[in-house]
Amino acid sequence: MGDKSEAIRTENLSRIFGTNTAVDRLNLTVEKGELFGLVGPDGAGKTTLLRLLTAILDPSSGNAWVGGRSILDEGEEIKEHIGYMSQRFGLYEDLTVMENILFYADLYDVPKKERPPRIERLLGFSNLTPFKDRRAGNLSGGMKQKLGLACTLVHTPEILFLDEPTNGVDPVSRRDFWRILYDLLREGITTIISTSYLDEAERCTRVALFDKGRLLLVEKPDAMRRSFPYPMLEIWCDDSRRAGEITKRLEGVKNVSVYGDRIHVSLDREERGDSVVTALRNESIRVLDQRAAMPSIEDIFISTIGQEQ
Numbered sequence: 001m002g003d004k005s006e007a008i009r010t011e012n013l014s015r016i017f018g019t020n021t022a023v024d025r026l027n028l029t030v031e032k033g034e035l036f037g038l039v040g041p042d043g044a045g046k047t048t049l050l051r052l053l054t055a056i057l058d059p060s061s062g063n064a065w066v067g068g069r070s071i072l073d074e075g076e077e078i079k080e081h082i083g084y085m086s087q088r089f090g091l092y093e094d095l096t097v098m099e100n101i102l103f104y105a106d107l108y109d110v111p112k113k114e115r116p117p118r119i120e121r122l123l124g125f126s127n128l129t130p131f132k133d134r135r136a137g138n139l140s141g142g143m144k145q146k147l148g149l150a151c152t153l154v155h156t157p158e159i160l161f162l163d164e165p166t167n168g169v170d171p172v173s174r175r176d177f178w179r180i181l182y183d184l185l186r187e188g189i190t191t192i193i194s195t196s197y198l199d200e201a202e203r204c205t206r207v208a209l210f211d212k213g214r215l216l217l218v219e220k221p222d223a224m225r226r227s228f229p230y231p232m233l234e235i236w237c238d239d240s241r242r243a244g245e246i247t248k249r250l251e252g253v254k255n256v257s258v259y260g261d262r263i264h265v266s267l268d269r270e271e272r273g274d275s276v277v278t279a280l281r282n283e284s285i286r287v288l289d290q291r292a293a294m295p296s297i298e299d300i301f302i303s304t305i306g307q308e309q
Contacts, residue, residue: 035203042196047086054084216305240261
């Protein structure tokens with residue numbers, strides 16, 4: 001396997017379905033104790049990659065080591081040491097919160113004497129203690145996700161794989177879920193989370209931008225922002241969508257992202273900012289404010305995909 005600090009390493013890992021290459025000769029290392037974000041649009045290959053790393057799916061070629069074990073011939077051992085929460089995690093809606101956790105404790109052969117303190121801690125950890133006798137089918141989407149995470153953690157995995165766990169969850173529950181992930185990070189549990197919410201990437205210790213089965217960029221969020229090669233202008237205006245369309249056509253504009261009542265414009269050089277604002281005003285767009293800005297992960301992702309294409 002190599003370096004003892006590695007939780008995961010892939011070597012030319014590929015998976016092909018017919019004519020579709022879902023994961024394309026991937027070389028990636030995740031260190032122990034990282035909260036690692038796998039970020040990309042739907043169909044990028046994120047789920048396929050997680051299914052390969054959790055030894056659910058066999059690769060078409062290449063190999064990967066998870067906790068020092070090869071996915072090719074140590075898949076069953078890998079499954080004993082990891083937790084995997086898929087997009088459709090198998091909660092039993094007719095069972096209560098407590099019954100679901102006990103079911104997974106049975107499934108993972110958690111010793112009987114270790115269960116009470118561990119389960120009590122997980123219920124407290126996920127704020128589910130008041131709901132332990134409620135049927136899972138009667139929980140909100142956010143609470144179901146937290147219960148799914150508690151079930152995944154009942155056997156204390158070394159490495160946690162989460163496939164878009166906050167997809168479709170309300171903003172408050174998303175925030176709660178991330179608070180739990182930070183607690184796990186403090187405990188030294190390695191977590192790989194896939195997400196299509198680019199704002200969530202900002203919260204990871206390191207991020208892989210992933211599209212069409214390939215890694216476009218792997219870096220810490222701060223370093224990613226600092227290394228962005230283009231100056232960026234943030235403009236508040238009264239019709240941001242139309243402003244975005246106008247700006248895209250202007251000379252020297254590398255990329256435009258629309259965020260509510262403002263746009264982010266990356267430019268080939270800083271002094272072009274004034275001509276962008278003038279062009280918007282000439283098109284009867286009311287510019288309310290403007291300032292130099294640091295790019296978001298979303299800006300970087302859109303720009304990187306644009307360059308690839």
